[in-house]
Structures are given as C-alpha cells and as structure tokens.
Amino acid sequence: MSPATPPKSIQWVGGVDGHVLMIDQTRLPTELAMIQCRDTETMWEAIKHLRVRGAPAIGIAAAMGTVLGVRDYGGSDRHGFLSYLDQICDYLGTSRPTGVNLFWALDRMRQHARSTETDDIGALKLALLDEAKRIRDEDAAMCRAIGKYGEPLIRPDCGVLTHCNAGGLATAEYGTALAPLYTAHELGRPFCVYVGETRPLLQGSRLTAWELQQAGIEVTVLCDSMAGALMKQGRVNLVITGADRIAANGDVANKIGTYSLAVLARAHGIPFYVASPSSSFDPSISDGSGIPIEERDPDEVRCGFGRLTTPPDVACYCPAFDVTPADLIRGIVTERGLIQPVNGEIIAEMLGD
Amino acid sequence: MSPATPPKSIQWVGGVDGHVLMIDQTRLPTELAMIQCRDTETMWEAIKHLRVRGAPAIGIAAAMGTVLGVRDYGGSDRHGFLSYLDQICDYLGTSRPTGVNLFWALDRMRQHARSTETDDIGALKLALLDEAKRIRDEDAAMCRAIGKYGEPLIRPDCGVLTHCNAGGLATAEYGTALAPLYTAHELGRPFCVYVGETRPLLQGSRLTAWELQQAGIEVTVLCDSMAGALMKQGRVNLVITGADRIAANGDVANKIGTYSLAVLARAHGIPFYVASPSSSFDPSISDGSGIPIEERDPDEVRCGFGRLTTPPDVACYCPAFDVTPADLIRGIVTERGLIQPVNGEIIAEMLGD
Numbered sequence: 001m002s003p004a005t006p007p008k009s010i011q012w013v014g015g016v017d018g019h020v021l022m023i024d025q026t027r028l029p030t031e032l033a034m035i036q037c038r039d040t041e042t043m044w045e046a047i048k049h050l051r052v053r054g055a056p057a058i059g060i061a062a063a064m065g066t067v068l069g070v071r072d073y074g075g076s077d078r079h080g081f082l083s084y085l086d087q088i089c090d091y092l093g094t095s096r097p098t099g100v101n102l103f104w105a106l107d108r109m110r111q112h113a114r115s116t117e118t119d120d121i122g123a124l125k126l127a128l129l130d131e132a133k134r135i136r137d138e139d140a141a142m143c144r145a146i147g148k149y150g151e152p153l154i155r156p157d158c159g160v161l162t163h164c165n166a167g168g169l170a171t172a173e174y175g176t177a178l179a180p181l182y183t184a185h186e187l188g189r190p191f192c193v194y195v196g197e198t199r200p201l202l203q204g205s206r207l208t209a210w211e212l213q214q215a216g217i218e219v220t221v222l223c224d225s226m227a228g229a230l231m232k233q234g235r236v237n238l239v240i241t242g243a244d245r246i247a248a249n250g251d252v253a254n255k256i257g258t259y260s261l262a263v264l265a266r267a268h269g270i271p272f273y274v275a276s277p278s279s280s281f282d283p284s285i286s287d288g289s290g291i292p293i294e295e296r297d298p299d300e301v302r303c304g305f306g307r308l309t310t311p312p313d314v315a316c317y318c319p320a321f322d323v324t325p326a327d328l329i330r331g332i333v334t335e336r337g338l339i340q341p342v343n344g345e346i347i348a349e350m351l352g353d
Numbered sequence: 354m355s356p357a358t359p360p361k362s363i364q365w366v367g368g369v370d371g372h373v374l375m376i377d378q379t380r381l382p383t384e385l386a387m388i389q390c391r392d393t394e395t396m397w398e399a400i401k402h403l404r405v406r407g408a409p410a411i412g413i414a415a416a417m418g419t420v421l422g423v424r425d426y427g428g429s430d431r432h433g434f435l436s437y438l439d440q441i442c443d444y445l446g447t448s449r450p451t452g453v454n455l456f457w458a459l460d461r462m463r464q465h466a467r468s469t470e471t472d473d474i475g476a477l478k479l480a481l482l483d484e485a486k487r488i489r490d491e492d493a494a495m496c497r498a499i500g501k502y503g504e505p506l507i508r509p510d511c512g513v514l515t516h517c518n519a520g521g522l523a524t525a526e527y528g529t530a531l532a533p534l535y536t537a538h539e540l541g542r543p544f545c546v547y548v549g550e551t552r553p554l555l556q557g558s559r560l561t562a563w564e565l566q567q568a569g570i571e572v573t574v575l576c577d578s579m580a581g582a583l584m585k586q587g588r589v590n591l592v593i594t595g596a597d598r599i600a601a602n603g604d605v606a607n608k609i610g611t612y613s614l615a616v617l618a619r620a621h622g623i624p625f626y627v628a629s630p631s632s633s634f635d636p637s638i639s640d641g642s643g644i645p646i647e648e649r650d651p652d653e654v655r656c657g658f659g660r661l662t663t664p665p666d667v668a669c670y671c672p673a674f675d676v677t678p679a680d681l682i683r684g685i686v687t688e689r690g691l692i693q694p695v696n697g698e699i700i701a702e703m704l705g706d
C-alpha cells in the first residue's frame with residue numbers, strides 16, 4: 001500500500017476560466033468540506049473567516065483571488081486593467097490586514113502585471129494565473145526541500161512531538177514542521193507523532209491531527225500539559241515545530257507553548273528542532289527580545305469553544321507566541337539546508353547571498 | 354476593608370432536623386447556585402454528578418448524608434438503627450465507588466454509632482450529626498494548619514502559580530495548596546495568583562479562578578502551555594500545587610501537568626512547593642514509580658468543551674495524573690509542618706508516631 005499524500009489546502013482547477021478549490025479549515029476536523037471560489041468576494045470571505053489560514057496558504061489564496069477578480073475586466077485598455085487589478089488587490093488586502101504574506105503576494109501580482117509587456121488583456125490575465133500558480137508551486141517546492149533536509153531526523157520507530165499546525169493546511173502542501181514527517185512517511189519509515197492540542201485555538205488537535213491522519217501517519221493528541229509526562233515515559237525522541245519569526249541569532253518566535261516544550265525537551269535530553277523557510281528569518285532583529293509578542297483577546301482563554309470556562313470577568317494571560325532561545329534549539333531545517341548548531345554566524349552564512 | 358473569606362463548599366445548617374447546604378460545583382464558574390440537601394437521595398445524586406467534588410469535601414458530604422438518612426428511622430431498636438445506618442452507608446458508597454475518602458468517612462460514621470453506647474435513638478442520631486460536623490471541622494482545622502505553615506512562603510508582592518483546584522471547594526474550606534494563599538491574604542499581604550486552566554477538565558479556570566476571585570485575591574488564568582513564557586518573564590516567584598498521593602521518598606502524584614510545571618520551575622530557578630495533608634502520604638509506596646496512573650476517557654481530550662475538537666476517532670493520551678520526583682520539590686507543606694528538604698528520612702520523621 002503506498003502511503004497517502006498530505007492534503008492539498010488550495011489548488012487552481014482548469015484554465016483561466018477555472019476556479020479555486022480549497023479546504024474549508026473552519027469545518028475541520030469533523031468535516032472535510034471543499035470551497036469552490038469563482039469570484040473575489042468568495043475568496044475575501046474565505047480569508048477573512050479563516051476558511052483558509054496559515055501565512056503561505058493565505059498568500060496563495062490572495063494571489064489566486066486576484067485572478068478570479070480580473071476576469072471580470074471587460075475592457076481592452078492595459079492601463080484600465082492595471083487600475084482594476086489594483087482595486088482588487090486593495091480589496092483583498094482588507095481581508096486580514098496584518099498578514100505579511102497576504103501583502104507580499106498581492107504586491108507580487110501587481111508587479112508581475114506591470115512587468116508583463118503586452119497590451120493583450122487575455123495574455124495579461126493568463127500571465128497573472130501563471131504567476132499565482134508559480135507562487136503556489138514555489139511554496140510547495142520550498143516545503144518539499146524542508147522535507148528533504150529534515151527527513152533524516154525522523155529515525156525509524158521514533159516518537160515525534162509537534163505543536164500547533166505547521167503543516168500542509170498552512171501551506172501549498174507538506175507544510176514546514178510536518179514536511180520532514182511526510183517525507184519520511186513516503187519513504188516508508190515507521191514512526192508515530194504526538195501533537196499537543198495547542199490551546200487556546202487548538203490548531204494541533206483540530207488541524208495537525210486531522211492532516212496527519214489523512215496521510216495515514218499514526219498520530220496521538222494530548223493536552224499541552226501532558227507533554228512533560230509523555231517525555232518522562234521515554235515516548236518522545238524528537239520535538240519539531242515551525243516558526244513565526246527567527247531573529248539573527250537564532251531565537252525563534254512561535255506559537256505559545258513552544259518555549260515550554262523546548263525547556264522540557266532539554267530537561268529530558270530530547271533534541272528540539274525548528275523547521276521553517278529562510279523567509280522567516282528577520283536579520284533586522286538581533287535576538288528574541290526584539291520580537292514583538294501579540295497579546296490576544298482574553299476571550300480565547302475564557303470561552304474558546306463557545307462556552308464560558310472561567311468566571312466571566314476574570315483576567316487572562318493570552319500571548320499568541322513565545323520566544324525559544326537559540327541555545328535550546330538543536331537545529332533549524334530550512335529549504336536551503338540544516339542550520340546546526342544554531343548561532344548567528346551559521347545563520348548568516350546559510351542566508352548570505 | 355477586611356478581606357473576603359474563601360467560600361464554604363459544604364455546611365450543616367440547624368440541628369438534627371436541619372439540612373446540608375452545598376455549592377453546586379457543576380454550575381460554576383458562571384453561577385453560584387446552592388443545593389439544599391434534606392435527604393440521602395439528593396446527597397447521593399450530588400456526589401454522583403460531581404455537584405460536590407474534591408476528596409475531603411466528598412467525605413464530609415457522605416458523612417452528612419448518613420445523618421440525613423438515619424432521621425427517617427422511626428423505630429426504637431438500637432440494632433435496627435445500626436442496620437438501617439449500614440444500608441444508608443452502602444447506598445451512599447455506590448455514588449462514587451472509587452473514592453477513598455468517601456469510604457473512610459462512611460466507615461467512621463458506622464464505627465461512631467457502634468461505639469456510642471446508648472439505646473436512645475435520638476441520642477444516636479445526634480451523635481452522628483456531631484461526628485459528621487467533627488469530620489468537617491477536622492478538615493477545616495487541617496486546612497488552616499497547612500495555611501499557617503505555608504503562609505510564610507507567600508512573599509509580599511510575589512506571583513504564585515498554581516494548578517488544578519486544591520482549594521476551598523475541594524475541602525471544608527481553605528483547601529490545601531490554596532490555604533497558604535488565603536492565610537497570607539487574611540494577613541493583608543499583597544500578591545497575585547496565576548492559575549493554569551488545567552486541561553482536560555479545567556478545574557483551574559472553572560473552580561480555582563472562581564474561588565480566589567470570590568475571596569478578593571487577584572487572579573489571572575492562563576492556558577497550561579503558557580506557564581513557561583510566564584516564568585521566563587519573571588512573573589512567577591513560587592509554584593504551589595496539591596497532591597493526590599505522595600510516596601515514602603517524597604515523589605508526588607498530582608493532576609496531569611504538575612510535573613511539567615515542576616521541570617519549568619527548576620529551569621527558571623523558581624521554588625516548587627506541594628501542600629497536602631499528611632494523610633496523602635502512602636508509606637507503602639517507596640517511590641513514584643509505584644503509584645498507579647489512571648488513564649482517563651479519551652473523550653475528555655477529544656471533546657472537553659462540549660464540542661468535538663479533534664478528528665472523531667483519533668487516539669488520545671489522557672493520563673489523570675503525573676508524578677513529580679522529590680528532587681524537583683523544594684518543600685511539602687502539611688498540617689504538621691513544612692517538610693524541607695524533601696526526602697524519605699525527613700518524611701518518616703514528620704509522619705512518625
């Protein structure tokens with residue numbers, strides 16, 4: 001039996017008159033519902049309401065959303081077309097205004113249209129579709145490369161602990177932290193994965209558990225508080241997570257709870273790895289103390305699941321991320337190779353031109 | 354303004370014709386509803402459905418439940434009365450058949466009736482009420498003593514992290530881990546408490562946050578995964594939890610997540626204390642490896658918030674407890690004094706006759 005492949009979060013179906021097919025992530029894990037986007041408004045709504053989530057996946061969705069939009073341009077004037085594209089990009093940019101990848105992808109689409117030297121509107125539309133697909137394919141290739149460099153970390157019959165969702169759902173496919181797992185699985189290597197549910201928003205239990213299960217990888221969900229006990233039992237041989245931002249010295253900001261796992265891993269002699277594209281490195285930030293940590297709505301703690309589980313007005317601590325210092329990280333897997341040991345010199349060398 | 358007192362989980366109101374007044378813990382934290390128990394059946398239902406929970410509180414409830422029951426005995430025969438009492442005890446024992454304190458309290462009531470040398474049925478009923486009140490008062494005194502010995506640990510303006518509910522709701526009043534906090538608060542000392550929500554059953558966010566708030570103590574709820582980040586920020590000066598069982602060498606079994614907190618505390622140089630009555634020590638178990646760990650229903654992880662948050666059939670790891678080794682514990686506060694350092698010799702000395 002050949003292993004199942006990880007789910008594809010977002011695809012373009014057909015030619016320039018085609019549509020976008022996406023997994024509705026808000027319906028997971030209880031239901032696999034697909035959304036067919038045939039216009040920009042549907043895509044805007046899908047991004048806004050987190051039907052598509054994960055920075056790379058949002059970038060791809062936005063790029064494809066512009067293609068859906070410009071199809072309505074009935075004129076034959078290049079200048080008018082570019083203005084029309086700008087309006088669509090501005091509109092899509094209002095869906096999740098803090099998303100870096102969203103704006104990066106929209107800017108890339110604008111630039112690509114401008115640098116495509118033709119007055120043929122049909123050719124411009126096709127060029128944009130090609131660019132959107134290229135954004136998707138580049139992301140997929142990057143995930144594959146992370147998988148290739150990270151796969152040797154997954155030893156036969158090992159137990160791997162991960163956190164949150166740095167998986168195929170957040171990217172074109174394969175994901176970042178999960179890419180080495182999918183790659184090792186394709187090679188037929190047996191191993192099992194543990195995933196913390198990742199309070200407050202439960203991306204681990206809702207999304208990672210689902211996509212690993214879909215791919216036929218053995219997965220067990222635990223509450224975040226259970227990681228220490230699991231490690232003490234000797235069931236975890238490797239911890240691997242994604243990264244939201246990495247400072248020049250290798251300090252990693254990632255989903256809240258990552259730092260606790262890194263400390264616990266160190267105390268149990270378990271290697272802790274991060275897998276993330278080189279675009280996550282921010283050389284302008286010298287160390288983790290310079291990474292701003294978003295504090296989120298206390299209601300995510302108070303009533304994360306439609307039911308109040310604290311006194312109504314109680315104070316809550318609700319940071320979105322924490323920072324894991326480089327010295328707790330055994331290595332960082334990127335699409336350019338494995339950074340190990342993790343320090344400023346090796347990072348600069350890997351990222352240098 | 355004098356500080357508010359911790360809530361009383363269970364009280365007897367009036368004389369032998371009175372009733373039991375209890376907080377319905379299933380309605381917390383959104384509603385403070387009281388239950389008036391006037392018969393054994395109501396008490397059985399309350400214990401069964403966790404309206405009263407926490408081993409000491411269940412013991413008190415069961416003892417008071419026998420008093421409610423024997424009032425119906427209309428005969429004048431001592432032997433008949435004792436049989437009737439046995440039936441009531443057997444019935445109450447079916448409410449939560451694994452509860453050690455439940456059976457301990459019921460046995461104590463049976464023994465007390467047998468050792469009360471009178472044929473006057475009214476006097477026997479009164480003797481049982483006195484014994485039930487005594488069980489309650491002894492528990493309250495024990496909690497107060499823990500508070501007295503533990504209170505010096507709460508330094509002015511410190512941040513204290515606790516886990517689960519080892520509070521007034523679980524006992525007659527004051528609780529075990531929370532007793533030093535209530536005592537320090539009564540002395541007017543300012544400090545703040547952080548409590549992990551304590552997945553899967555959320556006793557921290559539902560119960561501990563509520564009762565500290567009721568007592569006027571500053572409390573902040575966090576997801577269990579956030580403890581490491583909070584410690585790294587320097588906001589935690591002390592961690593204190595209860596214990597379910599303590600081995601002869603000082604290894605402590607307590608709510609799942611306690612061990613992770615102890616490891617994190619050690620990594621941040623924060624003292625980790627346990628507060629628990631001497632009855633929690635089990636000298637027959639030499640170390641923590643001998644403490645059986647109950648694995649609970651995976652649905653507590655899968656749908657702990659009244660809604661499925663994982664794929665329906667995913668495997669879950671759901672231990673009820675973990676074991677914290679003695680060498681991570683700075684001290685154990687008991688009603689007999691502070692055990693520090695924590696080792697077999699000091700424990701034997703403290704518990705010895």
